Amino acid sequence: MSDTFTHSDVETCPAFSIKHLSLITLPLALLITTNVFGHGAASAPATQGNPEIQTQADARKIVFPDTETHKTLVVDLHTHTVFSDGHVWPKIRVGEALRDGLDAMAVTEHLEYQPHIADIPHADRNRAYAETLAAAEGSDLMVIAGSEITRSEPVGHINAVFINDANALFEITTPPEDPADVRALFEASDAWPAQNAVDAAAKQGAFMFWNHPYWTAQSPDGIARMNDFHQGNIEAGKLHGIEVANGRDYSAEAHAIALEHSLTLIGVSDVHDLIDWDYAPHNGGHRPVNLVLATDRTPEALRSALFAGRTLVWFKNLLIAREPEMTAMLDASLEVTAASYRPNTQVLDVSIHNHSDARYDLHNLTDMTFMDHANHISIAPHATTTFSVKPGEAATNVALTFEVRNALLTPTSHPSITFNVTPEVE
Ligand SMILES: [Zn+2]
Ligand SMILES: [Zn+2]
The missing domain is CATH 2.60.40 (Immunoglobulin-like)
Structure with a gap:
């Protein structure tokens, strides 16, 4: 979900000296791997070789067994950073993912809603992914490229993951007078038809899912309902999943829609602040995640499993799944x-x-x-x-x-x- 338009948070600038950049011309800089200009790899939990601290660190890892036929990947496909309306740098998201033992994650920024645009005026909407990728370097974490297509109702929000260029998913035909006017920027991007964004993502082979379809900002009674836009995209093979759990919420209506329309069951944190604040893993809490039953521990296998609907959702200790995945996980557990x-x-x-x-x-x-x-x-x-x-x-x-x-x-x-x-x- 996104914040309101009243945004007063103060952001601190990440520690990176611009002096390093001035030594190299910009075109050359763009050719160098993201690692060079990333803000360093995220740290693993500091255990200082102390077995007790190691036990604590391991305790928060989300652990589910592989099933008889598949590898179980722990995945969060919906998170935010300062590159849209989140409040942390991508490196922190990676650090949280490593602590939670995730196999894969996506940072999915609102392309159109940019409350930090005055401080972080990134014209290239792939920057959040590049920073996340750089922070995950040297770890086992798979970073999946994604974006949140953000529109007013009835379209609402749609995540597109496994994209290769976020910039193709949004367009500002008439730029606002003040490029740092957050509301004007949203309205200018909102004017580009949502179908164009979905079509652009589909062209890149994206896996797309309907985000928080019950969100009270767009559906005041909290009830998710099918509409022509989503129905049309499901029939066109462009919308593949739906969030049945997002953050603190489970939606029975979204769950029913998933079953009626054969959509992949999705559960995500949609975290904007800190996982530790929202879910208190030190007290036994956990973020909502997908358990994806994949043939292999690779991005390609993860993508195929999502398209095939081989997921469970783990939300507040509740497992949500269709019969085959449920049976496989119960038998393995x-x-x-x-x-x-x-x-x-x-x-x-x-x-x-x-x-x-x-x-x-x-x-x-x-x-x-x-x-x-x-x-x-x-x-x-x-x-x-x-x-x-x-x-x-x-x-x-x-x-x-x-x-x-x-x-x-x-x-x-x-x-x-x-x-x-x-x-x-x-
Ligand atoms: Zn979101
Ligand atoms: Zn959203």
Whole structure:
């Protein structure tokens, strides 16, 4: 989302001496890699070799297991920096991504809404990407080029990622008298038809998704609704996904639209300030992310998986996905690690280990009851829960079926999972 037009924040200038630039002529400077003129690589968490600090640093990393058939990539495809209405330099976004253990991220600036334009008058809208790329150099983080196409309703905001030139996605036919007049600049760019921007991104092979379609600034009742613009672009194969989770919000209506129109489920932070302020990862919080099931850990495989709709959304400990991706992730996350009858009883002790960052809330769907739990079993992240079930006889195969309450297949339904437990019987 974007700020209002009343923007009073004070920005501090990044530490980079212009003296370095004056030694080289500008055309030559443009040929040199972004690293040279970037503001340095982002730092990894400082642990000073202290294992306790290392544990703390690792604790905030978002960790989900690979599935049987795919690699699980942790991805945030919607963030902002000072190059539009965010309040940090791209290097900080990269530092946050490294701390959160992301596999890929995109900085997606509003092309048309530029509240810092007086201080950062970048005519080249690829600068944010170049700075992000430079900050990620030497790390494993994949930086995806993207932009946020920003219009009034009914178009609203659309993210285009995997683009190769952001400048082609916006045009100012009649420049405002004062180039630093933020509102006039937005109105001048807003005048260029949104369809032109979408067409330009489509030409570059972009993956496009509808941002926060429920945003109360543009949809005051908070309800996402399909309209002709988005419907037309879906039918034309130009709009491929929709945010069902953005920042602090989940939209049941956006989720329903995704299922009805076969759109890729997207979950993003849309962070403007600091991840630590918004999500308190030191207190166990996490930013909303996509878990993308890709054939490989490469940008190309990530792109293909997005087009194929192989995503889950992880939002406030809720997993949101279609059936195939959900089943794959549940199967990879939860494993029966032990099962045996208590001596001289028909009471079966079962241990289930959770290989993921999600806290699983399992609700018993069988007729069997437990010794030490009511109908509900919780399995903490990366922990094992042991419970005792009463099948009534020392059976060699016990099917335990649970509803997974921290997961959604539709806005109103949870998936279920069955563990076929095979204890040894004496
Ligand atoms: Zn945004
Ligand atoms: Zn937005």
